[in-house]
Amino acid sequence: MAVEELCALEKCLGLKAGKYSSRAQGDRKIPVLQTNKGPSLVGLATIASHLVTEAKKEELLGASIEEKAIVQQWLEYRITRIDQVSSKEDVRNVLKDLNVYLEDKVYMAGKKITLADIIIYYGLHPIMADLTVQEKETCINVSRWFSHIQHYPGVRQHLPSLVFIKNRIYSNIH
């Protein structure tokens, strides 16, 4: 899963395909990247950041120190929260968090797309695909952001495009 999405990220960044394997850590699988120079890289966030540097697209890691910190924070959120959801309740909480955060934002960090947007988008895709129209409307800010990111050139790759209705159809339900 994580490997698949790193491949997508590589394509998105215009890189050649790297050699991936995965390693079990507890009951989770951690991606591992075999590089030409030095030891192999472990973990989604580490590899993703490495790929960005490799592609010379450092702006995706954040324009300022603050933005860089925010990007790292969301990469962590992706791994510690989004990848950990195990119940409907967890899903609800994650969506609630994000919905509140995205209320006044176009991107996760700063005014341009960053690695945080791409990685959270990949992580959220299976969750969003499962939502009903009404649930999508409840987390309207997440839906807006998600729809925007999936249409961002190059990001979506192999993932199916999800449908979001432009008009609110449940707005008058109490």
Place this chain on the structure above:
Amino acid sequence: MTKEENKGAAEDQAQSKKALKKQQKEAEKAAKKAEKQAKLASEQQADEGEDFAKDRYGVPPMIQSQDKPERTLVRVKDLTAQKADETVWVRARIHTSRAKGKQCFLVLRQQQFNVQALVAVGDRASKQMVKFAANITKESIVDVEGVVRKVDQKIESCTQQDVELHIERIYVISAAEPRLPLQLEDAVRPEGEGEEEGRATVNQDTRLDNRVIDLRTATSQAVFGLQSGVCQLFRETLSKKGFVEIQTPKIISAASEGGANVFTVSYFKTSAYLAQSPQLYKQMCICADFEKVFCIGPVFRAEDSNTHRHLTEFVGLDIEMAFNYHYHEVVDEIADTLVQIFKGLQERFQTEIQTVCRQFPCEPFKFLEPTLRLEYREGVAMLREAGVEMGDEEDLSTPNEKLLGRLVKQKYDTDFYILDKYPLAVRPFYTMPDPQDPKYSNSYDMFMRGEEILSGAQRVHDAQLLTERAMHHGIDLEKIKAYIDSFRYGAPPHAGGGIGLERVTMLYLGLHNVRQTSMFPRDPKRLTP
């Protein structure tokens, strides 16, 4: 006088002296006692003496129709400012009572109407009378006589806001037991509100177990008032359109739709079934040249579904009609009937609608004239556009049905629409196939607020085609022989449909459970009351 006698007399005297003393003592004692008693009595009298009003209250003997007094009872809803300063008799229930020193405030309720009443110590009422009034149990039925008085400040908690009743007499006609299984105030509290304020709400089962009390609430009164209106308007509209009301048997020998889900009842030495729809009989009436028929009656479904909208017994409003060339003649007629019902409800039952809305807030019901008719494939296209994946000939699932309802509402601003041309595969065998595309059929469902309320179709009126269709569905021809035979002697082309009364009421009012609109609901888990 002899000596003897003298002696005797002397003895007598001595004795009598003693006796006298004794008597005196006793008399004194008695006097004291009497004095005490008199004092007590006078005290008591002083107490009772104040009760000049003892004829003005009490519990009269049970009404066994012994008298027929010329007394006019005024309806609570008629207690308005126009009646100010009149003395009236009212029969009502004690809705609430609150005693405060020398007065007792009562709220008297009659159906969904209530009025504030007051018993206060004064020249008409005594202390004892106030005490008596305060001790009458809630929900007891009383007769009261009182003067209608205008109030300066509107009484927000009552339906009769401009007046109150100053009680001069109060008699208990039928007392309620002091412990009620549920409190009426709790039963009408808007959803959610109770939880916030830590107040009790009444759950569905408690309501249904004590339905007699639950039905007394203003909300229940309004719901069933409106439901009666649906039936009345259905009859009125169809009679005007020239339909004949028919009665069909409910005990039948074979399952009418040739399928499962029927209740079996023992019938002397054999068994019979409870009709799951009057379908066959409606169609037979058409074959018998009644042309346009309708019927209102119970229908039984032995489906073990415990959902918010399934009952095992409900009231079906059924229509069947012969048409000339196209089944849309029938669809238009049915849709117009429903529109007339919606309009009639809006005009005649505004109070009821608002009463229910207070407890269960919802948007007013919207519909178009003429009614919106969409084809099934258009509906599927709308769903796909919204990201739903489904096949062309797949039936609508409940969530998809609801979603389509929202999409239609958003696009066309109507809560009522018709979905026409269902895939043939998802309809019963007697449904007429579409002449152009054999995948589809001349059948339709009607929806209110995204939920199905009517299902209907043009029926196959040709015995041979009917046999083919039944065989295609793998139905035992022997079991439906009588049904097929009714079409052998010439049958007009016809179509029809059946509406669920409880569902229409529920969806019109925007309620969320069909048990709220069934007076004594029957579901897989409930047979009583």
